[in-house]
Amino acid sequence: MVTVKNTYYVTTPLYYVNAKPHIGSAYTTLAADIIARFQRLKGKKVFFLTGTDEHGEKISKAAEEKGKQPKEFLDELVPFYTDYWKKLNISYDGFIRTTDLMHEKAVIKFFKKVYENGDIYLGEYEGYYCVPCETYYSETQLQGEKNCPSCGKKTQLMREQSYFFKLSKYEQALLGYIESTDFVLPESRKNEIVNFIKQGLQDLSISRTSIKWGIPVPMDKSHVIYVWFDALLNYITGIGYGSNSKQFKSIWPADVHLMGKEIVRFHAVIWPAMLLAAGLDLPKKVFGHGWLTVEGEKMSKSKGNFIDPIEVTEKYSVDAFRYFLFREIPFGSDGDYSEKALVQRINSELADGLGNLLNRTVVMVEKYFEGKIPHAVNISKQDKELRDFTLKKSEETDKLIEALEFHRALSSIWEIINASNKYINDQKPWELAKADKKEELGNVLASLSESLRITSILLAPFIPETSEKIQKQLGIEVKKFDEAFKWNLIQKGTKTGKAEILFRKVELEKAGKEKKEKEST
RNA sequence: AGCGGGGUGGGGCAGCCAGGAGUGCCCGUCGGGCUCAUAACCCGAAGGUCAAAGGUUCAAAUCCUUUCCCCGCUACCA
Numbered sequence: 001m002v003t004v005k006n007t008y009y010v011t012t013p014l015y016y017v018n019a020k021p022h023i024g025s026a027y028t029t030l031a032a033d034i035i036a037r038f039q040r041l042k043g044k045k046v047f048f049l050t051g052t053d054e055h056g057e058k059i060s061k062a063a064e065e066k067g068k069q070p071k072e073f074l075d076e077l078v079p080f081y082t083d084y085w086k087k088l089n090i091s092y093d094g095f096i097r098t099t100d101l102m103h104e105k106a107v108i109k110f111f112k113k114v115y116e117n118g119d120i121y122l123g124e125y126e127g128y129y130c131v132p133c134e135t136y137y138s139e140t141q142l143q144g145e146k147n148c149p150s151c152g153k154k155t156q157l158m159r160e161q162s163y164f165f166k167l168s169k170y171e172q173a174l175l176g177y178i179e180s181t182d183f184v185l186p187e188s189r190k191n192e193i194v195n196f197i198k199q200g201l202q203d204l205s206i207s208r209t210s211i212k213w214g215i216p217v218p219m220d221k222s223h224v225i226y227v228w229f230d231a232l233l234n235y236i237t238g239i240g241y242g243s244n245s246k247q248f249k250s251i252w253p254a255d256v257h258l259m260g261k262e263i264v265r266f267h268a269v270i271w272p273a274m275l276l277a278a279g280l281d282l283p284k285k286v287f288g289h290g291w292l293t294v295e296g297e298k299m300s301k302s303k304g305n306f307i308d309p310i311e312v313t314e315k316y317s318v319d320a321f322r323y324f325l326f327r328e329i330p331f332g333s334d335g336d337y338s339e340k341a342l343v344q345r346i347n348s349e350l351a352d353g354l355g356n357l358l359n360r361t362v363v364m365v366e367k368y369f370e371g372k373i374p375h376a377v378n379i380s381k382q383d384k385e386l387r388d389f390t391l392k393k394s395e396e397t398d399k400l401i402e403a404l405e406f407h408r409a410l411s412s413i414w415e416i417i418n419a420s421n422k423y424i425n426d427q428k429p430w431e432l433a434k435a436d437k438k439e440e441l442g443n444v445l446a447s448l449s450e451s452l453r454i455t456s457i458l459l460a461p462f463i464p465e466t467s468e469k470i471q472k473q474l475g476i477e478v479k480k481f482d483e484a485f486k487w488n489l490i491q492k493g494t495k496t497g498k499a500e501i502l503f504r505k506v507e508l509e510k511a512g513k514e515k516k517e518k519e520s521t
Numbered sequence: 522a523g524c525g526g527g528g529u530g531g532g533g534c535a536g537c538c539a540g541g542a543g544u545g546c547c548c549g550u551c552g553g554g555c556u557c558a559u560a561a562c563c564c565g566a567a568g569g570u571c572a573a574a575g576g577u578u579c580a581a582a583u584c585c586u587u588u589c590c591c592c593g594c595u596a597c598c599a
Contacts, residue, residue: 056599058598058599125597127597188526192526192593192595195523195524195525195594195595196524196595199595204597205597206597226597227598227599229597261594262599263599266599328533328534329534333526334526334527334592334593338533340548341533341547341548344547348547348548349547352562355558356561357558360557360561360562361557361558364557367557408535411535411545411546421561421562422562424558424563425554425564428557429557430557499558502559503559505559
């Protein structure tokens, strides 16, 4: 008998605090939130970890420019992130900063352990160094005549002492593991990683003497630990490695690490190698999602086309934003954020599809049954069809969310909504009312209330506020996802709440004008 | 160069891994129905040789080969 682990551990990468959160980091974090909320509803004890990466030269330089100590500088910036996640309804359980004392201590412990095991050694690092940028670049990153890719100035070939991690030692172990499992997802990412490893792994330089802002190497204080080596460890230090081993053991290994595709390599190659070196279990999945473009264009500093998610959510709503991102873009593929597409989805799917369905249902319960949801009796063929269809789609949705196929899950939920709207048109409850066929009318409204109840559960991970609003209007409260697999759970005579507009329709022209006005002020 | 991803009705996308009548979603166009509802909802129609060619198969958008066109990745800034 296999015992099912009742915990679920999901992470986002740690965000580098030298800039505001943008739509990319919001996208990853929202995805993690969907997973966390889903698993909680499924009854799992969830730990959802996010946080900030605070070491490295870019931070110290940014702080210096402001005339501040790094720590002081960071303390001012971090609340910006935590507030941000609050505004997006991110339900994280832990927020780790790599400057947390607990983290730093645990990193040192980990470093020592791997050193003692013989997988860290002192060597010499050689690379192209840009003096003004104080940064090493690989040969392939250089522009033209060995010029720095960021400032364009000529780089110099430099050498310095460095501690190395024996990444090469784990080449075969990693390759075997990755090739034979679905550790790296989606599959296209897995292929990239497999090919990368097949080209051969070099040992990784994991210390710097040129940088001061970081965690010192325990056996040699003139070195600072390379930021990635430090940052990746958050996934274990954030749940108690080195400080609370009981908690750590109950949560580790991670069920899924989420990230953008650009850093899959760090998570699928370096990170598992580090864990192997320390004799720890490997995470179950590493998922690299795609990149977002904005209005068809890549986001870039020069174009200045960064989207501030908070502006979007203030203009529309958090749920509209959450819905749009995960309905529009297949999770794992690249996708485009455009205001036009967002408005279209709001209008046709959230307002006309879902909102209107709820409204017409609740209004009819009010009008025909004094706001008390009737019970079904002697249900018809059509009632059964709606029930069976809804339950089928509900189970399908469950599987799709589990598989992180969010856009398909939402599509599946909207099939229920569309079927329900069609069902109303076919059943013509207004005619039943006129003909005073109370029993049949009751069946129709009972069925609709049930399909909406189930819809509200299925939507809860994605658009939690909306889900609650639906339940409030139906006069119900849902605690478990499993209730979406059963019919007729609404108590007879349940009093509906006030019928309110769930999503208002938006006119794009008007919205565009408001934006311009806002910009000009 | 190597490796990977993509090219699907007017626009934007799913579907492809586990082949089965071009199946679906959002928008747009045209026509109809309905009035409970957020000028919402429902039905129907026009529109595609599923990039091109070849192959496997009873059957290919889906598998294989080749070609053309787009886009990524090729590590130690994060």
